[in-house]
Amino acid sequence: MTIREIALRAGVSIGTVDRVLHNRGRVSPETKAKIEGIIAQFGYRPNPIARHLKLKKEYTFFIFSPRRDEDSGYWNIIFQGIHRAADELSAFGIRIHFAEFDRYSRESFWKAARKIPLDACDGILLAPVVPAETSRWIHSFPPRLPYVFFDATLPDASPVTEIGQDPYSGGYLAGKLLALFSSKLPGTFCALSPHSEDFHIHQRIKGFLSYWSLQGSAFRTEVRTCEDMDHRGTRETFLQTLLKDIPSPRAFL
Secondary structure, three states: OOHHHHHHHHOOOHHHHHHHHOOOOOOOHHHHHHHHHHHHHHOOOOOHHHHHHHHHOOEEEEEEEEOOOOHHHHHHHHHHHHHHHHHHHHHHOEEEEEEEEOOOOHHHHHHHHOOOOHHHOOEEEEOOOOHHHHHHHHOOOOOOOOEEEEOOOOOOOOOOOEEOOOHHHHHHHHHHHHHHHOOOOOEEEEEEEOOOOOHHHHHHHHHHHHHHHOOOOOEEEEEEEOOOOOOHHHHHHHHHHHHHHOOOOOEEO
16 A cells, blocks of 8 residues: 555545654644554555655755735635645655745845745746746746746746646637627627736737637727736726726626
8 A cells, every 4th residue: 555545545645644654743643543543454565766765855846926815815725735735745855935925016026036045946836927027037047947837927938837727718718708698798898907017917818809809890898907906995996997987898807
């Protein structure tokens, strides 16, 4: 039986099983007894390859992302997923550190970036939602430092991979779904952009406009930008002005 199989039977993470097997870290007595009971019943044979990897090196990865409380808590959901993956991979010597920044502040971006020791980490997982600053930063990376994008992308970068949707296709699909929900009645369809610099959002809006451009002159589109949708006062003022300019919009992206 493998660690993964033990974890599945016990309903816990791989990291929790690893802590019980090696008697380190905090695990509740009930969970420990459950895991030990499964091991006693089914047995456990260490994976020599995984064991060798673990003994050979620890790997340190940094996650560079907007603060987890920004964008209505959206980033916190991502943080939870990263924590879960890190817990499952802890048996392989994976260690993660978070560097959070205020996406509305360039000063905060660079303050967080300077805290990451580029020469002493094994990789960076980052959300390039501040395009100009991110592009400058990644071009200062050591040549062999791998990095991965999540949530968004940059056209002039070369990450190992990107985790996220195709923004253009996502915007096109959003336009199509709005058409279905609105029964394609003529009117104005609005795309709201909370971040004017974000390449990912630009592509999403481009896809959205592309769909409506094929629907005929009875359908109008408007693109409006509000730089701080997180701030309640700014958001309300923006929406009030928008609804004055466009009294009866058909739908919003």
